[in-house]
Amino acid sequence: MAKQRYEPKKRLLFDKSDLEHGSRPGAVRSGPDASKRFGALLDAAGALAASVGMSKVLAGVNTAREEAYAQMIGRGFRGVVNVVTMHRPNEPGYSRPGVFALDDWR
Numbered sequence: 001m002a003k004q005r006y007e008p009k010k011r012l013l014f015d016k017s018d019l020e021h022g023s024r025p026g027a028v029r030s031g032p033d034a035s036k037r038f039g040a041l042l043d044a045a046g047a048l049a050a051s052v053g054m055s056k057v058l059a060g061v062n063t064a065r066e067e068a069y070a071q072m073i074g075r076g077f078r079g080v081v082n083v084v085t086m087h088r089p090n091e092p093g094y095s096r097p098g099v100f101a102l103d104d105w106r
Contacts, residue, residue, distance in 0.1 A: 027101040035067055038100035042075055060103040062095040068102075081105075 028037035042059075049057045059077065062085065063069045083105040087093050094101060 030098075030100075034098075034100045035071070038068055039071055041100075042071060046075075060105060061101070062103060064092065064095040064097070065099045065101065066097045068100045 028034055028041055045057050045059065049055075057077075058080070059072065060081070060083070061068050061072055083103075085095065085105070087095075
């Protein structure tokens with residue numbers, strides 16, 4: 001039996017003109033308020049999705065970005081797909097605490 005892949009009926013694309021607080025699609029400016037801006041990014045994505053009739057937001061984050069992952073779990077996001085990323089050389093790069101960025105590895 002072939003594995004079924006999740007294909008949303010509607011896709012939501014947005015750019016920084018749709019968001020506030022200096023956010024970029026999928027990431028926020030680093031600094032002391034990065035956590036607050038990341039929360040605003042998640043809230044804006046949810047509000048934008050709701051405004052076009054979408055009931056779910058699909059977003060990915062590396063669990064090494066502990067604070068970002070905790071915010072997503074706190075807002076009701078749950079794991080659907082597990083992905084392993086490897087860096088060469090074996091350094092954390094942008095997958096580390098203190099980074100507030102979303103990924104799409106589908």
